[in-house]
Amino acid sequence: MVILDGKKTSLDIKNEIAEEVKSILNKGQRAPHLAAVIVGKDGASLTYVGSKVKACERVGFDSTLIKLDESIGEDELLDKVNELNNDDKIDGYIVQLPLPKHIDSQKILLAVDPKKDVDGFHPTNFGRMALNLPTFISATPHGIMELLKRYNVSTEGKNTIVIGRSDIVGKPISILMGLKTNPGNSTVTMAHSRTKNIESLIVQADIIISALGVPNFIKSSMVKDGAIVIDVGITRVKDNSEKGYKIVGDVDFENVSKKSSYITPVPGGVGPMTIAMLLKNTLLAYQNLSLS
Numbered sequence: 683m684v685i686l687d688g689k690k691t692s693l694d695i696k697n698e699i700a701e702e703v704k705s706i707l708n709k710g711q712r713a714p715h716l717a718a719v720i721v722g723k724d725g726a727s728l729t730y731v732g733s734k735v736k737a738c739e740r741v742g743f744d745s746t747l748i749k750l751d752e753s754i755g756e757d758e759l760l761d762k763v764n765e766l767n768n769d770d771k772i773d774g775y776i777v778q779l780p781l782p783k784h785i786d787s788q789k790i791l792l793a794v795d796p797k798k799d800v801d802g803f804h805p806t807n808f809g810r811m812a813l814n815l816p817t818f819i820s821a822t823p824h825g826i827m828e829l830l831k832r833y834n835v836s837t838e839g840k841n842t843i844v845i846g847r848s849d850i851v852g853k854p855i856s857i858l859m860g861l862k863t864n865p866g867n868s869t870v871t872m873a874h875s876r877t878k879n880i881e882s883l884i885v886q887a888d889i890i891i892s893a894l895g896v897p898n899f900i901k902s903s904m905v906k907d908g909a910i911v912i913d914v915g916i917t918r919v920k921d922n923s924e925k926g927y928k929i930v931g932d933v934d935f936e937n938v939s940k941k942s943s944y945i946t947p948v949p950g951g952v953g954p955m956t957i958a959m960l961l962k963n964t965l966l967a968y969q970n971l972s973l974s
């Protein structure tokens with residue numbers, strides 16, 4: 683069994699990006715600049731955005747964190763988005779999800795200039811991803827593909843089951859794993875809340891990608907010997923630690939790891955890769971290479 687170490691791999695990627703930034707600065711050019719918009723005070727979202735901004739500083743990017751009040755109106759947020767679209771000093775930006783209920787997220791994401799959409803959430807970028815054209819691939823699915831690539835995990839001809847059909851993870855990763863690419867070229871089943879006999883599908887899969895958000899949902903009895911297991915779950919579960927919680931994945935790691943050929947841990951698997959790929963997308967935006 684091989685642990686797909688997202689912490690180490692993301693550090694490798696961040697070091698590569700930092701080298702790139704050094705050579706940009708040595709040429710006398712300005713650093714790439716990522717902005718992040720966060721609305722409200724959700725603890726998990728604030729932590730994620732904080733990590734993204736910190737990661738920017740580590741690789742030498744400029745970063746701007748825009749914190750907006752929970753009560754902001756949709757029009758006001760759209761004005762902010764337009765401001766960022768027109769700011770030449772900002773190469774890419776993200777609007778952290780989820781947004782408060784009174785704001786139509788689709789409307790906001792549609793207003794983001796696809797050239798600055800380093801989250802890859804705009805339909806233009808999502809469509810380009812599905813067609814295997816140069817684009818911003820969303821950070822989490824991109825991180826999974828990069829992890830498989832860097833560990834030379836063979837996916838061709840294998841049966842992949844993706845559990846969860848969110849726009850951010852399940853939907854894009856199910857498309858990417860079926861593309862005529864390496865990694866990719868697998869036969870994909872997308873399972874979701876209405877899927878019947880989900881366990882019988884999981885047990886047949888060579889590759890299991892779980893993005894469900896149910897702690898320890900995948901038990902070793904559901905996993906075939908030698909399966910490749912990618913755990914995208916990050917649920918906060920209360921404990922007695924200083925933080926008051928721990929992060930728990932969808933996979934019962936202790937038991938499933940004994941049967942798997944490759945597995946991602948939680949924490950330290952897909953999570954850190956997500957941030958590294960966001961930085962990579964920002965570098966692409968800076969270099970203006972995403973939509974060429």
Ligand code: GUN
Pocket residue numbers: 776777778779780801821822850
């Ligand atoms: N919320 C959870 N994951 C993400 C992400 O990758 N990007 C944004 N913008 N919001 C998120």
